Structure formats: C-alpha cells, structure tokens
Amino acid sequence: MAKVPPPECFLMPVVYVGKLKEKVESFNKLPLSSKKGKLWDSTDDGDMEDVKKFIKDHYKIAQNYRCPYCQQKIEVEHNGSWDAEHIIPKDTHPQFMFEPRNLCVSCKDCNLIKLNKRVLKNQKRVTFPDAADDYLFCHPHYHSYFDHVNIIEEAGFYLPKTRHGVHLVEICGLLRFVLKYADCEWDDDQICLQVQSLGDELVSTKEPEARIAIMSMMKTLLDDGIRKATYAGIKARVERFAMSAG
C-alpha cells in the first residue's frame, strides 16, 4: 500500500528531549478521563514550568517572533511577552495539550480573545486532526497565512480571502485593529492614502466576499472624509459670520 505523505506544514514542531520528553510521554499514557487541562497552570510542578519555557523558547524562534494570528512582530526575548498557545484549546481537548502541532506562541491579545473558541469542524475528534481542512480557521502549522488573509498595514485592515480567513478574523478578534484606528483623528492625506491602498487591493482581488468588504471599508473612509470636510466648511462660515457680526 502506498505510504501517505506527511501533511504540508509551515511551522517547525517542537521536539521534546530528556526529562521533558518523559513528562510528556507519561501524560500521554494517561486515560482520557485523567487528562486535565488545568495541569498546564499548576504552580507546584517544576517540570511543567520547564516544559512551558521549552515550548515558548522553541516557537518564538520558529515563528521569527511573529504572532501567527495577527502577524505582529514582538522582538522581545522575555517570555512574559508571549503566551504559549494551544491551537485546539486545552480546556476542551486536554488530550492534545503537548501535541507539537497543536502548539505555538501568540501575542497576549490574540490568545485572550481566542480563548476556548471552537476551531475544529468536528469537536468530537479523538485522534489529533492533522489536515488543514479539519480546521475552521487558518492553522499556524497547516495553512499559509497570506493565502487566506491580506493585511493592509496603513489602516490595520485584515481582509479575509477565504472562509478560513473569515473565521480567523472572527476567532482572534482582528477587527480590533481597525477599531483602534477608527478612534483616531484622521487628516485628509491619511484618508486619501488608505483609500488608495484599498483601491489597489480591490483591483487585485477576485473573491466576491473580499471585494464587498474592501468596498464597504472604502465607503466608510470616504464618508468620514466628506463629513470632516463639511464640518470644516461650516465651521469656517460660522467663524467668518461671527467676525463680521462682531
């Protein structure tokens, strides 16, 4: 029978060694009912601290200091800036807690927002799901990020290109970046630049869902620009009137 090739992967998985390997293997041998996600956070288990540090040290380098969900680069050595991230949450599926392909590091905001949200098509999976299509969203190991999401950095826009990208934006709350921008006071030049970059994006985008998202963002920006120009016009008239009346 032909051997099934290993799935294509985009991230080098961690390889446990020495006493950490023994620790992981002894957990994996437990019956399912004895595997508890809270072991991860136990403070009286020195080996757990060592495993967590080993995982963070590995993925920080493997990911080139980038969050796999929002792609922010955090060039900080201190592990406190990173969260060890269980792609399938450890609270819902503790049996995958040490599975190297279920692990990565992420920024604290993405981890907190993602929390225990569902990422699997079939929540009742017993064996580890190792195919890209087993997942609802872009998986750091199994999907090539930019095939599924475009980022327009000038404006903090995450534009999904596929269903997996749409789910990633939802599950990790990536709209938080554009909301942050929405609170800023834009000047006309900034709005112009953003509309221009969205226009370039629109020209090269074929997917109907992504095109609608881009056009809606362009409309919002233009409305905002027109609104500000109108206010400025009215304000100038009122000031001129006040001066002539005074």
Ligand SMILES: [Zn+2]
């Ligand atoms: Zn992130």
